[in-house]
Amino acid sequence: MSLHDVAVLGVGMVRFGAYKGGKTLTELARSAGFGALEDAGVNLGDVGEAYVGYMQAPIMSAVKIMKEFGLTGLPVTHVENASATGSVTFRDAAWSVASGRSRIAMALGFEAMTLMAARTQSAGRGIGRDTIDSVILPAAFFALWAMRRMHERGTKPKHFAQIAAKNWNYGAKNPFAHRQSDHVVTPEEVLAAQMVSDPLTTMMACPIDDGAACAILGTVEEAKRLHPDRPVIRVRAAALQSERYTPGHTFLGPVVGPASMTHTTAQEAYEAAGLGPEDMDLAFCHDAFANEELEYYELLGFCAEGEGEKLIEEGQTGPGGRIPFNTDGGLIARGHPGGPTGLAQIHELVLQLRGRAGARQVEGARAGLAHLVGGGSVCAINILQRDS
């Protein structure tokens, strides 16, 4: 058994959105989990191991939520890696199967960011802000990237706005997306939105979300037995790295970490997959802020350094382009609750590889990559490929 003998058996998710307590965490997790189990054609009795991602988890949250699906004695592990939490549950479940520890494994992520936002606001300014790195708005970190790139490469805010508009317009075609605009979003509209941290506007940033998503993984044998009618979707890579020391490293701030982490993690993932960026038909990335997506075009190897602007100007990362990015709307439009975000990427990637992504289908998609960074300090990349 190797990682390449692991397949995705089923996926499920709840539309991301600001439910503000209208759906409890348990309800969210249950809908996504049962959705994925049903899609796979199994129940918890068939699952040998579970990894549960929840960023703001109180003690024992993972086991508690798993009891909603049954009490079977299976090992349950809680995973937290900030924005990359869901991606890491997927990686761990894939390696559980690859190692032979289980034949079928479950990766479940859920989160309610609106409840956290409400708690922070009611606490008031100055309360609980007693550490040196808690005064700065986390969004500023990625704005610092944007300002430096504009200085070095002459990038314009309109490039960031074009990326954001693309993702908003993808979101409008995705029933699971939080933001579903009733009109075509233009770069001008994105630029005119309220400024958060120069040069990033609210429409270049992800919203505050609640949601849940789940993936069931298993051996290729199980995939063929359960759904002989479906193409086998194999895990080709499941890579995870943390910060390595780089020149100009920053250690202090609400978000830190070098951008080069995406490059080194991508190298590891491509090598493990035996595939390169030229083999990918679509990709997903951590577009919490639109300028990040531009950086990742280069760091993930889809164009040379300094050519990201050209890629977006030519529409190569949108509908009909060479490498469509974030076809479900990305973090900007599909949403970004935290725990389940990486599994929502997997959900969309699997629909695309099955040829079931509706109006946003990438024609003939066979392989794709899902990337997230967490807290700036970790990077996770999962690569999936459909058997021809």
Added chain:
Amino acid sequence: MSEAKTRVPIEAGFFTVPEDREEPPRLLATRCNACSEVFFPRRLVCAKCLSQDVSETEVGPRGTLYTWTFVHFPMFGSSNPNMTRYGVGQVDLPEGPRVQGVLSGKRDEFRIGMEMELELETLRENQAGDEIVIFRFRPTEARAS
């Protein structure tokens, strides 16, 4: 503000708080005795060569602005009614470290490559009436004008 008030760092171990309010603070850093790399904040293991043979040192108060942004929301943890928007930047110190922190100044004042200088900003007062302070950088030329 009264001169009698004591200034207390928001968190100990990161920067000096000089008694003389005219004197700029310095950052508490670590130098690796094996490879000479300098780190802020302080650490017990060199992040570059993993040596545990390290010494405490102070760095600053001057450096060069590597990048900056301007946040259009009030600063967390500040009770200053004027702190409704603020700059954030990364400053390269000549000793080596790149430091992320709050900037003092207006949005149109900042230029990548300009010289910056450390100062202390009062965020709020604690129950004892002490000023809670944090380090920030301001354009050096702003002081002269």
